[in-house]
Amino acid sequence: MSAIAATPSASASPIWQALKKNRLSWVGLVLLASIVLIALFAPWVAPHDPLQQNIAYRLEGPSAEFLLGTDSYGRDVLSRLIYGTRVSLLVGFVAVLIAMLIGSTLGIIAGYVGGMVDRLIMGLVDVLLSFPTLLLGLMIAAMLGASLENLIIAIAITEIAPFVRVARAPTIALKQRDFVDAGRALGYGPMRLMRVHILPNMVSDVVVLGSLWMASAIRTEAALSFIGLGVPPPAATWGSMIREGFENILDAWWLTVFPSIAILLTVLALNLLGDALRDAIDPKTRSERA
Amino acid sequence: MMQYAIKRLLLAIPTLVAMLTAVFILVRLVPGDPAAVILGDQASAESLNALRVQLGLDQPTHVQYLHFLGYMLSGKFGMSMASGKTVMHEVALVLPWTIQLTLASLFIGVVFGLPLGVWAALRRNSWPDYLGRMLSLTGLSFPAFVSGILMLLVFAIQLRWFPVVSTTVNADWSTQLRNLVLPAFNLGLIMTAYVMRVTRSSMLEVMGEDYVRTAKAKGVRPMRLVLRHGLRNALIPIVTVVGLYFGTLIGNSVLTEIVFNRPGLGKLILGALNARDYTLLQGLMVVFASCVILVNLLTDLVYGLVDPRVKYK
Numbered sequence: 107m108s109a110i111a112a113t114p115s116a117s118a119s120p121i122w123q124a125l126k127k128n129r130l131s132w133v134g135l136v137l138l139a140s141i142v143l144i145a146l147f148a149p150w151v152a153p154h155d156p157l158q159q160n161i162a163y164r165l166e167g168p169s170a171e172f173l174l175g176t177d178s179y180g181r182d183v184l185s186r187l188i189y190g191t192r193v194s195l196l197v198g199f200v201a202v203l204i205a206m207l208i209g210s211t212l213g214i215i216a217g218y219v220g221g222m223v224d225r226l227i228m229g230l231v232d233v234l235l236s237f238p239t240l241l242l243g244l245m246i247a248a249m250l251g252a253s254l255e256n257l258i259i260a261i262a263i264t265e266i267a268p269f270v271r272v273a274r275a276p277t278i279a280l281k282q283r284d285f286v287d288a289g290r291a292l293g294y295g296p297m298r299l300m301r302v303h304i305l306p307n308m309v310s311d312v313v314v315l316g317s318l319w320m321a322s323a324i325r326t327e328a329a330l331s332f333i334g335l336g337v338p339p340p341a342a343t344w345g346s347m348i349r350e351g352f353e354n355i356l357d358a359w360w361l362t363v364f365p366s367i368a369i370l371l372t373v374l375a376l377n378l379l380g381d382a383l384r385d386a387i388d389p390k391t392r393s394e395r396a
Numbered sequence: 397m398m399q400y401a402i403k404r405l406l407l408a409i410p411t412l413v414a415m416l417t418a419v420f421i422l423v424r425l426v427p428g429d430p431a432a433v434i435l436g437d438q439a440s441a442e443s444l445n446a447l448r449v450q451l452g453l454d455q456p457t458h459v460q461y462l463h464f465l466g467y468m469l470s471g472k473f474g475m476s477m478a479s480g481k482t483v484m485h486e487v488a489l490v491l492p493w494t495i496q497l498t499l500a501s502l503f504i505g506v507v508f509g510l511p512l513g514v515w516a517a518l519r520r521n522s523w524p525d526y527l528g529r530m531l532s533l534t535g536l537s538f539p540a541f542v543s544g545i546l547m548l549l550v551f552a553i554q555l556r557w558f559p560v561v562s563t564t565v566n567a568d569w570s571t572q573l574r575n576l577v578l579p580a581f582n583l584g585l586i587m588t589a590y591v592m593r594v595t596r597s598s599m600l601e602v603m604g605e606d607y608v609r610t611a612k613a614k615g616v617r618p619m620r621l622v623l624r625h626g627l628r629n630a631l632i633p634i635v636t637v638v639g640l641y642f643g644t645l646i647g648n649s650v651l652t653e654i655v656f657n658r659p660g661l662g663k664l665i666l667g668a669l670n671a672r673d674y675t676l677l678q679g680l681m682v683v684f685a686s687c688v689i690l691v692n693l694l695t696d697l698v699y700g701l702v703d704p705r706v707k708y709k
Binding site: 130229230232233235236237238239240241244245246248249250321325328329332333335348352355356359362363366369370373374377378381 | 410418422423526529530533534537540542545546548549560646648651655666677681684688689
């Protein structure tokens with residue numbers, strides 16, 4: 107762990123390395139970029155209004171007018187799918203960002219301060235890890251009530267633990283290094299040492315973990331929406347589209363198949379990218395591949 | 397070994413108590429009066445008060461907490477508000493279904509995942525390895541309900557090989573087996589992807605060790621080299637990582653049970669959620685989390701058993 111480069115600029119290079127060495131990561135990158143673009147330009151890309159109901163066109167199969175068919179309210183599936191991209195990416199991104207900030211802060215504090223504080227924080231991590239992710243998210247979302255903000259909070263809480271761990275281990279190694287001692291001798295306080303001397307050395311680790319956990323966050327969001335704890339209707343989310351489509355599964359396959367593919371592609375893109383990044387920053391696999 | 401086991405057991409107790417405390421706090425996150433949430437807007441003041449007394453909500457928080465700990469540690473995990481039976485009773489009713497499903501999927505995962513992982517490791521950076529890695533990453537990207545629905549569409553609705561709804565409680569064993577196939581493969585294939593991935597990386601590490609090279613130099617036959625020298629040692633990390641997967645497995649089986657409409661713990665927790673049965677929900681959370689803590693404990697102990705290098709500090 108202490109082999110991580112000591113220069114703050116190291117955070118940019120693993121991405122490039124990963125892309126150079128792993129061809130599959132390109133697939134992930136291109137997929138993810140297209141998905142982000144679709145989310146950003148949803149109003150221009152979507153052929154119809156995602157909330158526009160039209161009873162005359164209920165449960166129509168894919169056609170030239172409605173490329174992916176219509177749902178039981180006559181809404182265009184493709185347009186709902188496109189708008190759903192926004193919810194998935196937003197929830198995934200913000201939840202991981204929150205988990206990342208809280209988790210790595212706690213991890214650095216635990217590693218740097220040590221002793222009682224460390225034991226307390228790691229105890230908290232053990233408790234978080236003792237709950238199955240989906241059930242913890244389900245419980246928190248159910249207690250707080252279904253809304254976008256609560257969904258993000260629920261998913262963020264389930265993902266704090268891994269970030270605490272990934273930040274704590276290198277902190278313990280780093281705090282004994284000379285450049286941290288030097289900072290201490292110069293009279294810098296612990297806050298500055300943690301922020302300026304320790305944090306930059308693990309940014310790449312934390313970001314890589316972030317991309318893998320964002321995949322998991324999107325999966326959890328879809329699962330909670332499928333159970334009925336997601337962003338309330340009529341908003342379009344992939345999980346709730348599958349939930350609604352599941353009721354008509356016997357005669358309208360397009361309602362469940364297309365959102366399923368959307369979830370799968372998004373999660374796969376993030377996993378492909380995260381996997382390649384992890385290989386690139388892990389010194390063990392790096393030397394293996396060379 | 398005994399001493400290590402006892403020490404590890406004692407270490408799990410603070411986690412258990414902290415977990416119980418977390419559940420206690422979690423359930424009290426409900427905004428407003430839980431009694432009002434449970435009974436709805438139309439409830440009269442008397443019935444609200446009666447429910448508050450019944451739930452112990454009229455007591456101060458620390459008394460509620462002690463009562464809660466008492467319930468949970470007594471092993472009954474509290475009462476279901478909807479049915480009036482203990483949580484343990486509700487769990488026992490559906491547990492065989494969940495165990496059946498979980499064991500079947502574990503079996504599938506090991507039977508397919510181990511050989512595929514070993515194969516990918518031996519054919520490293522060739523097309524079977526790339527294909528295997530791509531497939532296992534795809535398997536790991538599937539939310540369990542998505543893969544379940546797709547399987548249902550293809551094998552039950554289009555091809556009609558299997559029933560769409562697999563709830564036939566009093567069926568004979570062949571029907572039960574037929575009902576089990578799709579849900580078990582849904583969970584099992586995700587498990588396969590996971591076992592395969594872990595096996596591959598663990599095998600790669602072990603096959604690079606000095607003792608494997610020595611054995612090869614001594615002329616040990618390839619089959620024996622891979623199985624005795626390679627896989628046997630590679631199994632140690634596999635056991636640990638598969639143990640860590642248990643929490644995810646629970647989540648996936650909940651989703652699988654919902655999709656295939658199978659009785660089990662997943663349907664139970666969903667029912668509790670829809671009926672706003674907070675005491676059942678709270679009890680189930682404790683049951684699930686206790687299982688995870690127990691499995692982690694067992695994984696540690698098994699690790700100690702299979703790896704003589706583990707020093708019992």
